[in-house]
Amino acid sequence: MTNDPKRKNLSDHRPAPVTRSLRSKNFRTTCRKPFAFGLAPPISDRTGGHMKTIFALVIAGLLAFPAGAADTAEGQPTLPVVEDNDVDLSEFLWTKRPIVVFADTPNDPRFIEQMNFLNADIPALLLRDIVVLTDTDPAARSDLRRKLRPRGFMLVLIDKDGGVKLRKPAPWDMREITRSIDKWPTRQQEIRENLGKE
Structure with a gap:
């Protein structure tokens, strides 16, 4: 059975394994992660110190809000x-x-x-x-x-x-x-x- 020439021709034309296509040169250059999807880095990695500055401004704004509310309280109506x-x-x-x-x-x-x-x-x-x-x-x-x-x-x-x-x-x-x-x-x-x- 192994000497059958038709069988030899079929085995020579098998498709390449899937793992071989994932190891192509193009795949390595587009995705450097161990996953099949290219994951974006966290915001803090890309912006660095900018996120710390934004966070500090948000906290400062929240802390300043009660003071602003106290100023407008003077114009509030009083209980009759x-x-x-x-x-x-x-x-x-x-x-x-x-x-x-x-x-x-x-x-x-x-x-x-x-x-x-x-x-x-x-x-x-x-x-x-x-x-x-x-x-x-x-x-x-x-x-x-x-x-x-x-x-x-x-x-x-x-x-x-x-x-x-x-x-x-x-x-x-x-x-x-x-x-x-x-x-x-x-x-x-x-x-x-x-x-x-x-």
Whole structure:
């Protein structure tokens, strides 16, 4: 069988192994990595010190941001708070929506938490014509206390028409407050009027 001339001719024309083509001169010059793909070096290898400079500038910019934010804080609106014990709710009829925050002392953690909630989104309060009234002195027996009769901490939401809409014995965040106010008929009317002006 090995003396068959046809078989000898077939064995002479076998294709070259794949490994032989990978070792060609062209392959060595285009790819110097031990992989079949030419991998690019990391950014830090190509740019060297430039990446360190860029990184330092980014860090410096981030550290400088709080200082810039403090400068613009002076132009921020302040919480509209009335701390007068002699305040009369009739002063705010059809102009403001009072939010009354009662506590037996200004050190009550619930009072502090509620004031922090209100300070967290002052623009939302101003948009809804809200004024914040605080009373932390039960001994003064203010008109607000006589009318609303709080026991310890209490949050009271009052509409522009003077109607008490909500009483809460625990602090409410701004999301809960604004959602509640936005459902009131007077607020719904304001929203419709504002949409008509646009």
